[in-house]
Amino acid sequence: xxxxxxxxxxxxxxxxxxxxxxxxxxxxxxxxxxxxxxxxxxxxxxxxxxxxxxxxxxxxxxxxxxxxxxxxxxxxxxxxxxxxxxxxxxxxxxxxxxxxxxxxxxxxxxxxxxxxxxxxxxxxxxxxxxxxxxxxxxxxxxxxxxxxxxxxxxx
Numbered sequence: 001x002x003x004x005x006x007x008x009x010x011x012x013x014x015x016x017x018x019x020x021x022x023x024x025x026x027x028x029x030x031x032x033x034x035x036x037x038x039x040x041x042x043x044x045x046x047x048x049x050x051x052x053x054x055x056x057x058x059x060x061x062x063x064x065x066x067x068x069x070x071x072x073x074x075x076x077x078x079x080x081x082x083x084x085x086x087x088x089x090x091x092x093x094x095x096x097x098x099x100x101x102x103x104x105x106x107x108x109x110x111x112x113x114x115x116x117x118x119x120x121x122x123x124x125x126x127x128x129x130x131x132x133x134x135x136x137x138x139x140x141x142x143x144x145x146x147x148x149x150x151x152x153x154x155x
Contacts, residue, residue: 004126011125012117018133019110022052023103025143031099033150040142046099047091048139053106054090055131060113063120063128 006014026034026049034045043051065072094102117128 006125006129008117008120008123008125011129012114015117015129015132016114018136022136022140023107025140026103026106029143029146033147034099036146036150036153039146039149039153040139043091045143045146046094046097046102048142049099049106050094050097050102051087051090052135052139053094053102053109054087055135056106056109056113057090059128059131060109060116063113063116063122066122067120 026045029045033039034049037044039045040048062072094105097105113132122128
């Protein structure tokens with residue numbers, strides 16, 4: 001999906017708004033439903049939050065590296081394995097965490113990312129918006145459907 005180049009300030013603004021809306025949605029879903037496995041493909045709602053936090057860590061490291069002169073690309077052009085395996089590597093470290101721990105990590109990571117992004121000399125904002133705000137939007141319907149999927153699993 002193409003994302004218009006909004007520049008740093010506007011990009012950070014739309015990312016912050018998207019984050020707030022996504023976090024509000026996460027908090028609106030009952031914890032028990034967020035923990036039901038395979039409500040979002042092979043993942044739970046908790047896993048989706050962990051994956052997005054993982055991507056924000058990747059973007060934050062990318063911005064820090066770019067500011068030090070690194071010339072690589074975002075996201076990794078050729079991940080080892082498949083994108084599903086790559087995404088799973090964001091989730092695996094949080095497997096034994098509670099939902100509260102995953103959400104707290106997501107919030108902490110997001111705020112750290114926003115500080116790094118605000119100070120970054122980086123100028124190519126569309127990929128950053130795509131991996132943050134657009135990523136939140138991609139999972140809105142997944143999360144909204146979790147209570148229905150979880151209910152169907154328990155019936």
